[in-house]
Amino acid sequence: MSVPGARVWRCGRFPLVLDRCLVMGILNVTPDSFSDGGEHADAVAALRHGKGLALEGADIVDVGGESTRPGSDPVSVVDELARTVPVVEALAHGLDVPLSVDTRRAEVAEACVAAGASIVNDVSGFRDPAMVAVAAACDAGLVVMHMLGEPKTMQAEPRYDDVVAEVREYLGVQARMLEEAGVAPGRIAVDPGLGFGKTTAHNLELLRRLDEIASLGYPVLIGASRKRFIGEVTGVATPSERVHGSTAVALWSASHGADVVRVHDVSATAESLAMLGAITGVEGVGDER
Ligand code: HH2
Numbered sequence: 001m002s003v004p005g006a007r008v009w010r011c012g013r014f015p016l017v018l019d020r021c022l023v024m025g026i027l028n029v030t031p032d033s034f035s036d037g038g039e040h041a042d043a044v045a046a047l048r049h050g051k052g053l054a055l056e057g058a059d060i061v062d063v064g065g066e067s068t069r070p071g072s073d074p075v076s077v078v079d080e081l082a083r084t085v086p087v088v089e090a091l092a093h094g095l096d097v098p099l100s101v102d103t104r105r106a107e108v109a110e111a112c113v114a115a116g117a118s119i120v121n122d123v124s125g126f127r128d129p130a131m132v133a134v135a136a137a138c139d140a141g142l143v144v145m146h147m148l149g150e151p152k153t154m155q156a157e158p159r160y161d162d163v164v165a166e167v168r169e170y171l172g173v174q175a176r177m178l179e180e181a182g183v184a185p186g187r188i189a190v191d192p193g194l195g196f197g198k199t200t201a202h203n204l205e206l207l208r209r210l211d212e213i214a215s216l217g218y219p220v221l222i223g224a225s226r227k228r229f230i231g232e233v234t235g236v237a238t239p240s241e242r243v244h245g246s247t248a249v250a251l252w253s254a255s256h257g258a259d260v261v262r263v264h265d266v267s268a269t270a271e272s273l274a275m276l277g278a279i280t281g282v283e284g285v286g287d288e289r
Helices: 043-056 077-094 106-114 129-137 163-180 200-208 210-214 228-234 243-255 266-280
Strands: 008-011 014-017 022-028 060-064 099-102 119-122 141-145 188-191 260-263
Touching (some): 022 043, 022 266, 043 266, 060 077, 060 119, 077 099, 106 119, 129 163, 141 163, 163 200, 200 228, 200 243, 243 260, 260 266
Parallel strands (some): 022 260, 099 119
Antiparallel strands (some): 008 014
């Protein structure tokens, strides 16, 4: 059910109506991601998982060929292209949900958009002028994320005077820079980058004051799924077992200004969000008990 006047995030041929919180399912085609590394590393397994995410209720499937977990080394462009492009191409033919590519590399973004991706998700927030040029030359949706420094070193004592104000300022500056480069504002979404150069206290503060990030006016994406701060709060050491804590963060985020949540556990998140939508009156429901 769509709400008149709902906002739209323009992602290539997909105008995504933001009348409820959307679910972005994670498809890591990497050998070393922190929670699912190696599980979908070959193209056949990746395709199967991507289709499964859509069946579970993912509104978007985010394909990533480089782990950006704390302490990770960058992969070569050649490897990242080889991991992502065939999967994006095959899913673009086989699925009717928008595909996103999670990359910091202009060559990968460009090739994946040509292969059918409708969103470029850049954890480095379009710092690279070559990424900005690719963004300006296509019509994909863009996720501008905040990361302090680089994955290799970002968790070495991250410091802020006011984490929310500083992240908000950075996202606003990067979004305006993209607009000045010719990107239509309706294509841009922002993400505070939980876990990217942030302590548990920083992540919790960003969630507590999410309305301040949302007040920038761009759609907001939150990626908390299975992250270390959830393990610290819940005491669950194994990332793949952090589903309850992750779902709690998704529900909090959806109620405090997030438009998209990026998650590994799609069905648990989609079902929880459907309940939230029913309670808050956004989703239509029948009378059956
Ligand atoms: N988090 C990760 C990767 N990409 N993109 C956005 N926009 N926001 C996030 O919070 C975000 C992201 C890290 O999670 P994951 O992909 O599961 O792990 P890894 O980087 O080890 O592949």
